[in-house]
Amino acid sequence: MWKTFFEELGAEVVVSPPTTQVMVSEGSSRVVADTCLPVKVFLGHVLSLVDKCDYIFIPAVRSVKSKIYNCSKFLGLPDMTKAVIPESPPILDIEIDVNKGKRHLYQAIYKLGRHFTWNPFKVRQASLAAWQAHLKYRQLMSSQGLTPPQAIAKMTGEVELKAPTSTQATIALIGHPYILYDEHISHRLIHRLEQADNKVLTPEMLTTEELESATTRLVGKAHWTYEDEVVGAGVHYLETRVDGVIGLMTFGCGPDSQMMDMVHRRAAKLRATTFMSLTLEEHTTEGGVVTRLEAFLDMINRRKRRQIEVCV
């Protein structure tokens, strides 16, 4: 969406490359050890862009839903970046806060567009195009079951997706996209699951309505922004009886640890779907993740085999 917006305004967009070990360590070196892993990774990405562009776009996403505010790390991202990466190119920071009303949002977008053009109509056109791109992206994921990286690849026409072959089990992953789709942080979890012939479902494949109603069923009104990705998706997949649900979170995230616990309790109550949560941090070795994943899949497959035997 933002890529379309900037390109419509005639700017060239540079996106940071996939996370590497170097990015994680450089990002970590800029902040105190207690900072959560996603922020360290984020700063690593900013550092990788320092010499490559004239501006870095870092919105301060305060809220995207009524009366639900975002994690303080998100609110302060532009300011934090300015403080710890002084060599960074100028930062385009806008405040996105739907609680301040539509007018505030429009003003923020025009303010952003002003860096590239004086013509407000052009900004308007660019934002409409961006919104269309976003809708198409959402639609690709929820109707065709694509993951965000796949949806983006399809929109930019980069690769032809191969159809999934036979499947052992259907595994749903829940967690924030910045953890699930970061192959470095998640130790290629999706890839590993697919290699073992499993069908992988993620939160983005559900519609907003499905997510919201599932969250409401468990906790009533959501407390945190992006709670739907964990609680909503978790509850939805547990109730629709997929074979297994894996919750992915990073160490040190307060809301995540509570949300995962709620999903865990729900899973224990329903007793139909196997649930496992994996906590990742920068020192996590692949061995630990692989062993747990193997044991988890064995558990599901042995259980399925037993059920078939019972039926026969």
Place this chain on the structure above:
Amino acid sequence: MEAYIGIDVGSVTTKFAVVDKDGELISHIYLLTQGKPVQMVQQGLTQIKQQLPKEVDICGVATTGSARYLAGVIVGADLVKNEITSHAVATLRHIPEVQTIVEIGGQDSKIIIIRDGIVTDFGMNTVCAAGTGSFLDHQALRLDMSIEEFANQALDSKTPVRIAGRCTVFAESDMIHKQQMGHHIKDILYGLCQALVRNYLNNVGLGKDIRPPVVFQGGVAFNRAIVKALQEELNTEIIVPPHHELMGAIGAALLAHEEMVSSNNGSKFKGFEASEEKYHISSFECKACPNLCEIAQISINGQVLARWGGRCDLWERSPSN
């Protein structure tokens, strides 16, 4: 006679178990890994060969434990399985009604929850190795006593002292402090056992539905003081099966049998001659991307058998070149 070998290469010990086609244990070996997994697997093969009667025909081999991939390449395993599945399979065979398996080994500890003969949940210790065999060994060494004496002394304790078991660093300084205050060593030792059990239940066993029968296995189950502490904490009888230290290897052997029966292929077992081959292990840093993965490779006569350790498939995909 048909037989199946299970090899469990853990961080501290290497276990071999040989079972016949009915799943009965024929032969077993328990070795210290001593940081040399390749040599120990080879040594174990030699010893197993000597123990087995001549007419035995090895029909399948499986490996498990943290060095399972490495061991699998050396012996030509038909199956490489994780420790959780292996342990569960072995225990279910011996104690079919089991509902909870507590396993404490050298470097890691696990809990496996079983209902109706199926694994329904499991937990493993995260980065922290507090409360595993290595720490107990280290403390016994510091107090200049064998691990058997450690257990005996701890069992004698009447008034155990409270030791902070959250973290080994704190546990050790707490132990030294209590020592310098004049508490009996036996009370400190049993206090440590209680602390480790508490730590285990609060970390690994957190949120798990622990129900009897509880089976305790792994090397640490040798320590009767820990068994007693666990029994007191859970307030239920703890079953320590015979060959509890071999459960991983037995499970692997049983799984090898299962695999061979269902696959109908011949075994990939390289034969006992694998113990005489000269394996060469080396590692290098991959420079293909900024991740600089450390790739380990195992080769024989200059021919690479396998590589692993990369974050991507670059090296694992092409062992031939």
